[in-house]
Amino acid sequence: MSRSEEDEAPDAAAAAAAAHRKGAAGRGGAGAGAAMGLYGVVRYHLAPPFILLAFPCAVQVLAQLGQGEPLEARALLVRALGSAFAWTVVGAWVAWAWLWLRLPARTVEGPATLFGYTPVYQDNGVLYYWASLVAFFTAQALWPGLSAGLWAQMPELLGALNTTALLLCAYLRAKAKRRPEHPADRQPPRPAAYEFYCGLELHPRLLGVDVKQLTNCRIGMMGWQLLIIAFYVASVQRHGFSAATLVNLLLQSVFIAKFFWWEAGYFSTLDITLDRAGYYLCWGCLVWVPCLYTYSSYFLVAHPPSLGAWGAAGAAALGMAGILLNYRVDLERQLFRAAPRGQCSLWGRPASFLVVSYRDAAGAPRQSRLLTSGCWGVARHLNYTFELVGALAWCLPGLGLGPWPFLYFFFLVVLLVHRTFRDEEKCAEKYGAGWEEYCKLVPYRLVPFVF
Ligand SMILES: NC(=O)C1=CN([C@@H]2O[C@H](COP(=O)(O)OP(=O)(O)OC[C@H]3O[C@@H](n4cnc5c(N)ncnc54)[C@H](OP(=O)(O)O)[C@@H]3O)[C@@H](O)[C@H]2O)C=CC1
């Protein structure tokens, strides 16, 4: 693979190439080659079909279990087809999210791609967030059974979302093959299931809107917010007020509101600049987020919490600290990257940084800066650490109810540890010796002196 092809390749291809080079250069020998071969078979041939089949089934099972219902194959299958209510909700929800991306609004540019395209996004996230809340509460006032219905029909809702998301992913793959939006953004051919899983295009558009802004931000994140409100209302209708349930709702709501406040910053993250629009992101945001990210709140409707008011207050304090510190870490990098020549002040002192070099897709030399002070001088992914603290805190109201209310937290540990390695592989590829120097100055990934 040539240098420029590698730059344009998705994370997986670049990482595989990097891993391959490391293996070949570092260890050499038949053993290392066989290990790399096995890794390739698992990564490209075995894992994608497994995930494509297992995860849609898993969400249906989780939804059924969360209601305290026995697992019965026929019920699972029937409910996975959806219901008139579920399809109406999904249709209305997708149309609402799409409409808000079509309304006249200020726009914001995302980072230019290596193939020379600058994506443009609607910058009306905060207004959309509040308008969606108002619309939801109005609907709840008109149909008092709405929240309880959403909870009771969650398996049907996930079934409808599953079908919608899988059709969207199939369409995106076919479109990328036949009519790619940016022909310079070509991918080397890979096994079909792998392509379906990773996606092919970086910034596809559909019906005049950016697909990732629609699925990730507007449907997934806002769906998360509205569902947990519905679950809270359903829980109060069933069991009355509980401080622990309220803390569970409020912490997540602060986290989600913060996301919309920072939506423009999200366009510079791995999801947008590196990951392509396929099953991982689009199915993930349309189905996995509504199912797993809301699961602690969903579970508490059928299983009321036993955590008392003092425990709830402790969880609230811990969660607020985690969420605000996560935001602080992201903000420090945003301020630093926006400051001319990196000249800004952090923690009362001028920021210190490394100037690092890389090459763009055309092979032209470029420079960037890596912060070595403030939060980014403490650990290389302190934002992930605080994100985990926040997530743990909003799962704590489920303490004493077994592992289920903590499912999101367990998933997030795996996702963020994996993401740490993925991101560092990307940075090592991009900055080479500059990244190694940064790692010497900031030796820990998530927790100082531990990892
Ligand atoms: N709840 C959830 O499911 C998840 C939440 N998140 C959250 O989303 C947010 C964004 O996370 P994510 O996109 O994963 O990654 P980061 O925000 O950590 O961004 C990583 C990038 O930052 C740049 N960078 C790395 N080190 C430095 C440094 N020292 N100084 C300046 N820039 C640096 C590099 O990009 P460059 O090429 O520009 O140098 C690197 O690729 C976080 O708050 C995270 O916690 C993330 C994943 C999942």
Ligand SMILES: CC(C)CCC[C@@H](C)[C@H]1CC[C@H]2C3=CC=C4C[C@@H](O)CC[C@]4(C)[C@H]3CC[C@]12C
């Ligand atoms: C297919 C599944 C096995 C995995 C699907 C994972 C995706 C749904 C999630 C992967 C990364 C996630 C996110 C990244 C960063 C975010 C910023 C944060 O402030 C809010 C949450 C999020 C948008 C988050 C959403 C889910 C993912 C896209």
